[in-house]
Structure formats: structure tokens, C-alpha cells
Amino acid sequence: MALLDVKNVKKIYTTRFGKNQVEALKNVTFSVEEGEYVAIMGESGSGKTTLLNILAALDKPTQGKVYLKGSDLGGLREKEISAFRRENLGFVFQDFNLLDTFSLKDNIFLPLVLSGKKYQEMERRLATIAEKLGITMLLEKYPYEVSGGQKQRAAIARALITKPQLILADEPSGALDSKAADSLMHLFHTINMDGQTIVMVTHSVKAASSASRVLFIKDGEVFHQLYRGNMTNEEMYHKISATLTVLTTGGEIH
Structure with missing residues (x-):
């Protein structure tokens, strides 16, 4: 069974005062394997x-x-939604969403604090993740004291520490310079090789090149899918x- 199943999803927004309707998604169907x-x-x-x-x-x-994973x-x-998100989903955003008044460590711990985990358990989980992401020496620093790439690594650690079923990333390299973006995509590849399922929205062709499959959306529908294979x-x-x-221009895909 697929980890994520999207079946005939349609989304219609009604504009202010209900005068017009906008069909943002028409008939989106796809699945994502573990x-x-x-x-x-x-x-x-x-x-x-x-x-x-x-x-x-x-x-x-x-x-x-x-x-x-079968849950509707x-x-x-x-x-139930907040708890479900905390227990099953990890999020990585373009603008990091870190709290400036918290150290990187406390930012990373936040979802576990909300879940009521014991401090020893939080420390144990963080040690392995921080080492893998290369941020062990930065944990006591605050977001305004580190670079964009380091902030994003902390945000990834926060997403991973709950052991999520799925990581959802929204333009994760969008606020980074090219060197930090390349480093981030290498990191995503490594995390995925460890078995983590990732769904990432991106405008960056380079970022998408690291994925195993690319879904192209046009006018609210799945227009095409591209599988990596041996590429x-x-x-x-x-x-x-x-x-x-x-x-963008029309024509046929070869």
C-alpha cells in the first residue's frame, strides 16, 4: 500500500462576498510510496x-x-489535526520558521515538547540528527547568529526529530545562495537514502533534479510525471x- 494516496482531489475557493469561484485543483490523483x-x-x-x-x-x-498510511x-x-501533524508529518519551509528567542536546540525540541516527550529522549534523538546534519556545534546559538544554510539545517532537524512518516518541504532552497542550496539538496538526498519519504514543492530545476520523481502541475491538474530511473x-x-x-509553451513531451 502506498504511504500517501491522493484521489480525485478538487479544491474550489469562493472569492470575497461569494461572487466568484476559483478552481485551484481540478482532479489530482497520485500516490507516493514509502x-x-x-x-x-x-x-x-x-x-x-x-x-x-x-x-x-x-x-x-x-x-x-x-x-x-490509510488514514483519511x-x-x-x-x-485531532495538530497532534496528527506532529506525529506523522515533518515540515521544512522556505523562510525556516524558527523562533528568534529560542536557541537552535530549543527550536528543534519544540515539536517534542508539545508531544510531552522526556528531556533525555529529546537529547538522545537530537545527538544523532545534529551530527548527521553537521550542526552539533551550533545548537546553543540563536537563529540570528547563524547563516541561512545553517538555519535550514536546524529546520530539517526539527522536521526529522519527530520521526515523521512524511516530510513536506515548501521551496526549501528558495532563500539560500547556490552553495547552501546545493548542500541542502545533497542533505535531502542523504536523508532519503536513509529511508525518509519526502514530498517537495519547488521552482528550482536544480533542486528537483535530486528527486526520484517529478510531478508537474498545470491548471490544477497533474500534467506529467518524470521518473528518474537510471538518469x-x-x-x-x-x-x-x-x-x-x-x-509553458505547449507542444508535446518526448
């Missing part, structure tokens, strides 16, 4: 962010279903670029 690394791409306004919000249980589809996200009651990152880069050209 251990997959999937990138979602498309032009601005294509529905990527709406889709990510639905996968994160931050929004509900107008029609259709989303299942995470739409069937969760309001008071190198460079070959993936060219394939993705060619697909995006067709996406």
Missing part, C-alpha cells in the same frame, strides 16, 4: 501550494480524499527543463 522522494513543479498559480496545504492537513479538499486526512476532527542529476536537469518548456 521511501520515495517526489518533487512537485509548476508555474505560479498552478495549484502547487494549495496541494501542499491539503497534504499537510492545513486545508481540506472540496472533493476527493487524501490518505496517509479529511476525516480528522479539528482537535544522473544532470540528465534529470535537462529532462525537467524540457518538460517545463512544454508546460
Whole structure:
């Protein structure tokens, strides 16, 4: 069974005063297997962010279903959603979402504190993750004392520390310089090789090149899927670029 199942998802927004309806997602169907690394791409306004919000249980589809390991996200009651997110999902955002008044360590611990975990357990989990992400020496520092790349590593540690079923990443390299972005994508690849399932929304062809599959969204629908197979990152880069050209200009995908 797939880890994530998205079935015939439609999302319609009603504009202010109910005068117009906007169909952000039309009929989105796809699944993600355990251990997959999937990138979602498309032009601005294509529905990527709406889709990510639905996968994160931050929004509900107008029609259709989303299942995470068999659990219907739409069937969760309001008071269950926060706990479900904490226990099953890890989030990595473009702007890091770190609290400046907390050290990096306390930022990383936050979801475990909210879950009521004991301090010894939090320390034990953090030691392994911090070493893997190369931030052990930075844990007592505050977000304003470290670089963008280091902030994003702390944000990834916060996402991983709950041992989530799925990591959802929203433009994770968007606020980073090219060197830090390359380092981050290498990190995502390593985390995925360790068995972590990742779904990432990105505009970056280079970032998407590290994924095992790329979903292209156009006008609220899945337009095309590209599987890595035996392709190198460079070959993936060219394939993705060619697909995006067709996406924006029309024509056929070869």
C-alpha cells in the first residue's frame, strides 16, 4: 500500500462576498510510496501550494480524499489535526520558521515538547540528527547568529526529530545562495537514502533534479510525471527543463 494516496482531489475557493469561484485543483490523483522522494513543479498559480496545504492537513479538499498510511486526512476532527501533524508529518519551509528567542536546540525540541516527550529522549534523538546534519556545534546559538544554510539545517532537524512518516518541504532552497542550496539538496538526498519519504514543492530545476520523481502541475491538474530511473542529476536537469518548456509553451513531451 502506498504511504500517501491522493484521489480525485478538487479544491474550489469562493472569492470575497461569494461572487466568484476559483478552481485551484481540478482532479489530482497520485500516490507516493514509502521511501520515495517526489518533487512537485509548476508555474505560479498552478495549484502547487494549495496541494501542499491539503497534504499537510492545513486545508481540506472540496472533493476527493487524501490518505496517509490509510488514514483519511479529511476525516480528522479539528482537535485531532495538530497532534496528527506532529506525529506523522515533518515540515521544512522556505523562510525556516524558527523562533528568534529560542536557541537552535530549543527550536528543534519544540515539536517534542508539545508531544510531552522526556528531556533525555529529546537529547538522545537530537545527538544523532545534529551530527548527521553537521550542526552539533551550533545548537546553543540563536537563529540570528547563524547563516541561512545553517538555519535550514536546524529546520530539517526539527522536521526529522519527530520521526515523521512524511516530510513536506515548501521551496526549501528558495532563500539560500547556490552553495547552501546545493548542500541542502545533497542533505535531502542523504536523508532519503536513509529511508525518509519526502514530498517537495519547488521552482528550482536544480533542486528537483535530486528527486526520484517529478510531478508537474498545470491548471490544477497533474500534467506529467518524470521518473528518474537510471538518469544522473544532470540528465534529470535537462529532462525537467524540457518538460517545463512544454508546460509553458505547449507542444508535446518526448
